[in-house]
Amino acid sequence: MELVSPDALADGDPCVSFETWTRQRKIVSIGSNAGAEPLPFQEWHHFKEAFAPEVVARAVRESHRPVAKCLDPFGGSGTTALASQFLGISPTTIEVNPYLADLIEAKLSAYDPDELAQDFRRIMRTTSRQAGSLRKLSYLPATFVESAGADRWIFDRAVARRIACHLDAIDTLPSTHHRRLFRVLLGGMLIAVSNVIINGKGRRYRRGWTERRTPPEMVDMLFKQRCQAAITEIHEHRYRRHRRHTILRGDCLSKLAAATPADLAVFSPPYPNSFDYTDVYNVELWMLGYLDSPDSNHVLRRSTLCSHVQLKRDFLAAPPGSLRLSRALGRLRRERDNLWSPWIPDMIGHYFHDMCKVLGLLRERLTSQAEVWAVVGDSRYAGIQIPVARILADYAPKLGYRVLNIEPFRSMRASAQQGGQHRLAESLLVLQKED
Numbered sequence: 014m015e016l017v018s019p020d021a022l023a024d025g026d027p028c029v030s031f032e033t034w035t036r037q038r039k040i041v042s043i044g045s046n047a048g049a050e051p052l053p054f055q056e057w058h059h060f061k062e063a064f065a066p067e068v069v070a071r072a073v074r075e076s077h078r079p080v081a082k083c084l085d086p087f088g089g090s091g092t093t094a095l096a097s098q099f100l101g102i103s104p105t106t107i108e109v110n111p112y113l114a115d116l117i118e119a120k121l122s123a124y125d126p127d128e129l130a131q132d133f134r135r136i137m138r139t140t141s142r143q144a145g146s147l148r149k150l151s152y153l154p155a156t157f158v159e160s161a162g163a164d165r166w167i168f169d170r171a172v173a174r175r176i177a178c179h180l181d182a183i184d185t186l187p188s189t190h191h192r193r194l195f196r197v198l199l200g201g202m203l204i205a206v207s208n209v210i211i212n213g214k215g216r217r218y219r220r221g222w223t224e225r226r227t228p229p230e231m232v233d234m235l236f237k238q239r240c241q242a243a244i245t246e247i248h249e250h251r252y253r254r255h256r257r258h259t260i261l262r263g264d265c266l267s268k269l270a271a272a273t274p275a276d277l278a279v280f281s282p283p284y285p286n287s288f289d290y291t292d293v294y295n296v297e298l299w300m301l302g303y304l305d306s307p308d309s310n311h312v313l314r315r316s317t318l319c320s321h322v323q324l325k326r327d328f329l330a331a332p333p334g335s336l337r338l339s340r341a342l343g344r345l346r347r348e349r350d351n352l353w354s355p356w357i358p359d360m361i362g363h364y365f366h367d368m369c370k371v372l373g374l375l376r377e378r379l380t381s382q383a384e385v386w387a388v389v390g391d392s393r394y395a396g397i398q399i400p401v402a403r404i405l406a407d408y409a410p411k412l413g414y415r416v417l418n419i420e421p422f423r424s425m426r427a428s429a430q431q432g433g434q435h436r437l438a439e440s441l442l443v444l445q446k447e448d
């Protein structure tokens with residue numbers, strides 16, 4: 014398979030290959046990193062919903078046309094874009110969640126490791142001299158920081174003060190790139206120093222959290238360790254076969270039109286399983302200042318793909334074209350009274366409305382015969398299965414694609430996107446643009 018990359022390094026330049034980055038590890042399933050050796054950059058924020066970068070390498074290898082540019086409309090932790098850089102391919106990523114968009118940009122950016130180390134020492138010096146003030150975090154919702162009279166809070170006061178102190182120190186750095194990187198590294202450890210845990214079902218308090226307080230020094234210790242590890246990773250992987258990237262921040266339904274044409278799209282959209290990404294990353298979004306009012310939270314939620322019922326919307330109907338979906342929706346409507354939310358059938362309909370729109374817009378941004386590799390997951394409500402890959406395959410011809418492959422796979426552990434349910438299939442759906 015020929016790789017065409019205008020920004021690839023010249024012959025003889027040192028470069029870190031995809032295989033060096035992934036250490037030729039053995040993976041159980043391309044659908045998830047679960048059970049596989051963790052990779053450099055991917056632990057900056059442990060992103061349970063990520064697929065393995067090996068899916069990107071396979072897509073490039075098996076693509077029926079040369080791949081110079083790769084597009085991901087649902088960036089997440091940036092797996093497609095980062096893998097593309099190591100494969101010598103120019104990546105474009107769209108991500109609606111501003112914290113995740115920063116996480117992706119922090120991984121893809123080029124840095125001078127010496128300047129980075131200097132700024133890291135600067136943060137260390139400042140934070141060792143200052144205690145930190147909670148004034149900076151006064152905009153947070155009441156449940157975030159311990160206060161008199163409250164019975165629950167996500168961060169103990171002393172811990173929140175250390176976080177504020179680090180945020181203050183980061184804010185003084187002159188380089189936007191460096192500020193972004195250090196903020197993201199702080200973001201990736203927030204849950205570890207909080208009183209909550211996050212799982213496929215959302216956020217809950219740790220068992221016995223009132224008795225087991227987090228020592229505030231843990232903020233300093235973890236931040237230091239994470240920065241040292243990240244700077245080493247950046248240094249060791251700085252010569253990638255492709256060094257540029259494009260990140261489009263916002264809803265892919267409005268941003269796709271701005272993407273440059275790509276020869277391949279590799280992505281995993283949210284699954285229609287009521288997993289609300291805005292909720293899952295709420296702690297990071299608020300603590301790092303991406304959200305500062307209930308309104309901003311609402312606006313972000315509204316711009317995410319319709320895959321949950323947490324937000325009441327004017328649900329739009331799925332387009333005609335899948336008998337399979339019509340039947341499933343009919344059964345769901347008849348069972349409405351037995352569903353945990355009566356809005357589930359409408360949400361599922363709207364999900365396919367959005368997904369068809371994404372595939373339609375994406376087709377306009379693909380070069381001749383380009384392929385779409387999508388990792389999608391089924392969902393099930395009141396025993397009624399929603400076979401997402403099959404339904405999207407039903408729509409494919411109408412949207413201007415030919416179906417090349419539907420490959421169900423099982424992960425050893427249930428994926429986070431599936432809320433811990435083992436029986437639901439995840440599949441790789443491969444489509445090819447028909448000219």
Ligand SMILES: C[S@@+](CC[C@H](N)C(=O)[O-])C[C@H]1O[C@@H](n2cnc3c(N)ncnc32)[C@H](O)[C@@H]1O
Pocket residue numbers: 060062063064065086087088089090091092093107108109110113263264265266280281282283290316317318430
């Ligand atoms: C399953 S994750 C992607 C995981 C990614 N493949 C990886 O390996 O890290 C789906 C992502 O889509 C994002 N998303 C949801 N709605 C979106 C939209 N309308 N436009 C762009 N991104 C969206 C979510 O914030 C989430 O990060």
